[in-house]
Structure formats: C-alpha cells, structure tokens
Amino acid sequence: MSSEATVERVLRLLSLLQRRPAWTAAELGEELGITDRSVRRDIERLRALGYPVQAAPGVGGGYRLGAGRDLPPLLLDDEEATATAVSLRLAAGGTVSGIGDAALRALAKIDQVMPPRLRGSVRALHDATETLAGTGEVDVDTLTTLAHACRDQVQVRFTYTSHRGVELQRRVEPVRMVAAGPRWYLMAYDLGREDWRTFRLDRMQGVEATTFRFRAREHPDPGEYVQSSVTASPYEYLARVRLHIPAQEARRRVPPQVARIEEDAAEGWCMLIAGADDLEWLALFLAPLRVEMEILEPAELREAAASLAGRLSAMASR
Known part of the structure; x- marks a missing residue:
C-alpha cells in the first residue's frame, strides 16, 4: 500500500475515533476494510503523532481518543488553539450566520482533545466577551453537553420552562439538535411522556449528561420533526x-x-x-x-x- 493510501486510512481512523467514545479493533477493521493487526499498527501511528489513543483490555475493551497533555500536531500552537476554540464558541452561539451547526461539531471535536490548561483559558476569554445577538441566545456549554450526549447516546436531564411558564424536570434520550433561525431545538425521546418531543435550548436549565446509555430508537427525520413541531404545536x-x-x-x-x-x-x-x-x-x-x-x-x-x-x-x- 502506498504512503498516501496509508495516510488517508489513518485520517479515516482518527475520524472514526472522534465519532463515538469507544471502538473495538474488529469494529474499526470492518469500517476500514483492514485486519485487526493493521488496526493496531495504525493506532500506533496515531500515538506516534501525539494523539492520545487509549486502549482497554478484555472482552468489553477497545480504543478511545482521550485528552492528552499536549494538543495533537494539527499545526496549532497553544495561542492558535485557544483562539480557534473561542471563535468556535462564538460561532456556535449564533454570532456568525450560517455556520453555527458546523462550528458546534468542530467545537465538540477540539474540546475532546484539548488539555485542561487550555480549556481554562478558553472559558476565561469567552466569559470576558459579550456579544449582541437576537432573541433565544443559548449557552454554548449547553450546546456542547448536548452534542456529546447525542454522539455518545447517553440520557440527559434538565429543567424545562414550557411556553406557559411552567418549570418541569425532564429526562430524555437526545437524538439531534436543529438550528432554526435564531433558535436551537433538541429532538429527543421524553422518557416521562414516552414519546418524541422538541425542546428549545434557551428554555433549558441545568443541562446534565448522565451515565445512563441508551440504544438508538427508530425516529422521525429530526429536521422535519422540529419544523413541524415549532410551526404547528402547541x-x-x-x-x-x-x-x-x-x-x-x-x-x-x-x-x-x-x-x-x-x-x-x-x-x-x-x-x-x-x-x-x-x-x-x-x-x-x-x-x-x-x-x-x-x-x-x-x-x-x-x-x-x-x-x-x-x-x-x-x-x-x-
């Protein structure tokens, strides 16, 4: 195999590791069309490049991409990484029209591998910055928490204020977030109502990802469901x-x-x-x-x- 093909495969492997929290060698091999032995070699290549790939032994073990002491060599030094993360936070919050969804996905990836010392710098810069925007502004930490929960398939609990001003505790299985105009919505399966529901993110408080995982259910198209919900009910x-x-x-x-x-x-x-x-x-x-x-x-x-x-x-x- 040529070196170009190997590099492309290693980049695909990195993308898979960023997609969900854990993979077995067999699952990665099936996705990439290679043997378990080749998977192990490519994992070592990523480690040599500085990516903190962790391995857990045993039947339930596998590979996961963890946070390391240093950023992976993405041609970003500390200042550049911090500036990138702050910009993504602002964009995900809706200050840059049309790129909120892409910025949120990028923020979730860079947040996963960013060292704690840089996370503190990003939060300090973001907290010291105020933006003027339209109605329905959403806390970017809420966006990030829900993005990880959707990806990792873990239940989320929060306090929700209904359109009538009533606060209720909700526990849901999140599927997808949808940006519609100035507002963000979450499509999720409401465990208390035993049905699909749409939630406005600016009405959610105390959003917390739990440790309870769930198996994905058959669900409607998130974009169509959210639009139908926000334009027709309640x-x-x-x-x-x-x-x-x-x-x-x-x-x-x-x-x-x-x-x-x-x-x-x-x-x-x-x-x-x-x-x-x-x-x-x-x-x-x-x-x-x-x-x-x-x-x-x-x-x-x-x-x-x-x-x-x-x-x-x-x-x-x-």
Whole structure:
C-alpha cells in the first residue's frame, strides 16, 4: 500500500475515533476494510503523532481518543488553539450566520482533545466577551453537553420552562439538535411522556449528561420533526394558506421557525402551514409577502385579515 493510501486510512481512523467514545479493533477493521493487526499498527501511528489513543483490555475493551497533555500536531500552537476554540464558541452561539451547526461539531471535536490548561483559558476569554445577538441566545456549554450526549447516546436531564411558564424536570434520550433561525431545538425521546418531543435550548436549565446509555430508537427525520413541531404545536390555531409563489422562493422569504412550506399540486403555488395563538399577528406577517394567496383554514384567519384590512383602510382614510 502506498504512503498516501496509508495516510488517508489513518485520517479515516482518527475520524472514526472522534465519532463515538469507544471502538473495538474488529469494529474499526470492518469500517476500514483492514485486519485487526493493521488496526493496531495504525493506532500506533496515531500515538506516534501525539494523539492520545487509549486502549482497554478484555472482552468489553477497545480504543478511545482521550485528552492528552499536549494538543495533537494539527499545526496549532497553544495561542492558535485557544483562539480557534473561542471563535468556535462564538460561532456556535449564533454570532456568525450560517455556520453555527458546523462550528458546534468542530467545537465538540477540539474540546475532546484539548488539555485542561487550555480549556481554562478558553472559558476565561469567552466569559470576558459579550456579544449582541437576537432573541433565544443559548449557552454554548449547553450546546456542547448536548452534542456529546447525542454522539455518545447517553440520557440527559434538565429543567424545562414550557411556553406557559411552567418549570418541569425532564429526562430524555437526545437524538439531534436543529438550528432554526435564531433558535436551537433538541429532538429527543421524553422518557416521562414516552414519546418524541422538541425542546428549545434557551428554555433549558441545568443541562446534565448522565451515565445512563441508551440504544438508538427508530425516529422521525429530526429536521422535519422540529419544523413541524415549532410551526404547528402547541398553538391554538393551525393555519393552511396557499401562496401563488414557488415553494423555493417561499422558503427564502419565510423563516423556518415561523412556517412550514410544502409543494402544491398547482404549478407556481405552494402551501404555507403555521401555528398561531394570535391570528391577527399571522395576517400581519402574511401581508408583506405581497403575493396572491388563499386562506384554506381556519375561517377565523379570514376574519382576522378582514378586520385588520378594515382598520388599516380607516387609518389611511383619516
């Protein structure tokens, strides 16, 4: 095997070790298509490069990537590693549009191998920095804790404040976090309700990963489930409105946390589905889209739109 192929395989091995907390030699060999002996050689290559790969003997043993005294040789010195981690924390918190999810994944990886002395520097710098952002800001430690829990498949407990202001203790099996506009959501199996639930991260307090592992359940698509949850429930009304605009253009104009956009049978049209407690607010949101639309349900939305139009007309006539 050429040296280039060996390097590529070792990098794939490193990626696997970062994906979950422990692997057996047989599992790694199956993923990489190599023998157990080759796995052991590649593990030694990673150790020679400075990666703290730990091995546990016995039937339940395996390999794991631990935190070491020094950073692996990623061409980053202490100052560069600290600056990278601080930047990722800020980006994961939503200060850099469009890269929050990728920043969170990178932060989870670098946090896993960063020495404790550098973690302290990162926290000090982050605590001394304040950013101005939109609503729904989330503590980055909550993001990191949940990211590790999703990856390691361990249960999480926390205090959750409902939309009615009621605080309840929850224990869940986390699956995936989804960023929708300025907010982050967690899709998880709620052990108390025995069903899938969506949780806003800015309403979670005291998030703690437990030592209880779980086997992954069959679950809905996280992105679709979260969007359906945040745009339809637990609101009093569920609105369905046809828009004379292609679905792709509607998704560009309508934030995903406000409404779900679906294809319509008629060409050039799409369906907007949104939940609301205040139908007049929804009518006020729809009006600036400036497209032909048809309110299918509820009838109260048509009444709210007519009432709003009447008051605006009276305002203009005065």
